[in-house]
Amino acid sequence: MLRLATRQASAMLRSSYSTASGAGGGLSDETRKRIDGIVKKDDVVVFMKGTQQEPACGFSRNVKLVLDFHNVKFRDYNVLTDPELREGVKIYSEWPTIPQVYVKGEFVGGCDILVSMHKDGEISDFLDEKGIPNKYGSK
């Protein structure tokens, strides 16, 4: 029953994201290429509300605080000033909310996931594995 519910929900998810993009077909090639380029250009990328100097949202701020705590440098992109990016990343990542964290081109999660990785102590091992210098890692 879960699989059926999940499959139906996946179909709904895909169609509702298409509608949200307004382009009648999901992400344009141009936007997809743009986001591709962004997540590959820097090791750690955060799509957030506001900037790392001035986060405009408590969830985005928490992601910045976790990364700062571990001395992880990251490139931030303010979705509040970029509507194409704001909607585009939700389709690209198949993730409905902001903030979104990418490490070495791979989607890691949002605020809940970053905070829980930090609290469980998982985050240092994860960053070590990915070759990202961090304060409490063993490398």
Add this chain to the structure above:
Amino acid sequence: MKRVMSTLSEGPVARLLRDKLSTAFQPKHLEVECESHLHSVPKGAEMHFRVQVVSDAFEGKRVIERHRLVNTCLAEELATTVHALRIDAIPTSKWDGQKQEESPTCRGGFGK
């Protein structure tokens, strides 16, 4: 007692989220709470939620997979009315009554 009170005054979106999560995950424990009163949105808005779901469906899955299952279950609401969703998705075997984190303070969010 707080939980009972919020269930009694639960809005339609909260009830819908609760129903969908119950059906999809057959949870051992489920909490659905609107947090829009903590954000800079009109009174009565149902746009920000926290959900804590304890279920066998999360056993053996990485945290991101668990979150994706919840996102998929609530996809329609997330594409429309629900603007922020805090998720605590716990496999039954790891459940020992732990409470979900407090929400971070709203920073204004440009009024959205």
